[in-house]
Amino acid sequence: MTSIRKFHNSDWSEIWTILEPEFQSGESYSFPVDISEQEAFRIWIEQPTVTFVAENGIGNISGTYYIKPNQPGQGSHVCNCGYVVAEYARGQGIASEMYRHSHQQAVSMGFRCMQYNMVVASNEGAVRLWKHHGFHIAGTLPEAFHHPKLGYVDAYVMYKKLVSDLLET
């Protein structure tokens, strides 16, 4: 059973053990593969508006996600999220649980849309997952991602409206 709650500073060392191998692989997130722990903390914790953790039934952190405005000013009603699931906890639907939580959270924070800026095309599982959750490929960025094994590959901008026009006031 997974529960999702806000990040506490005491979670960081456990989160870093989840983020570090993900970033080091260089296959899904566009961060330096040798990113420092300090820089990762800045990106995952300090810059976002809020960061959450997913905990399994015995209190271990199985995943984490952040939420923030994708742009300031006139674009700040569109949010951006990043999700990472711990290697040991993959295939259990935790990404979907975090996504559903982030959707509710985004709506409650007043966001109207969600945008992922760079979903690597070769990351087929992620593309399938986000489509399943209602995202569409808004655009293809040719050779925008330098994959460590595949070379230059396309990346997708994926996008979803969170609120229907009927709910607008």
Add this chain to the structure above:
Amino acid sequence: MTSIRKFHNSDWSEIWTILEPEFQSGESYSFPVDISEQEAFRIWIEQPTVTFVAENGIGNISGTYYIKPNQPGQGSHVCNCGYVVAEYARGQGIASEMYRHSHQQAVSMGFRCMQYNMVVASNEGAVRLWKHHGFHIAGTLPEAFHHPKLGYVDAYVMYKKLVSDLLET
């Protein structure tokens, strides 16, 4: 006659008189319309890799642009630029001159592609200009920009490869 050169700190007060009305209008750039001078300096001068100014024949600054990687890590071969032309100098082709300079500059810095993340669809002149210079609309972001007069309008991700595959090594 326009010449383009690197920004010097002594240019800032003149640049700010160009940027401030552009950002205040809220119609083209996704910055807070009440952005502070300090924050504008951070965005236009400190964060980019390099910033340039266009000077007219009598030494007045008629425009400015910056260049920076659009993403870190595996996306850092794609650059992002922002351009603003002084109100008094519009319609003279200065945006195109800055664009051509930025293209050469980007190639010389090793960038392979250029991406504009948010070209406001209602800004038809900009869309036409970038198409003229070889960009295509990679994607449409529905209602991603909150225009002060038009409400929620679409924005485009525009993209261009700077180097042809024949030049790859």
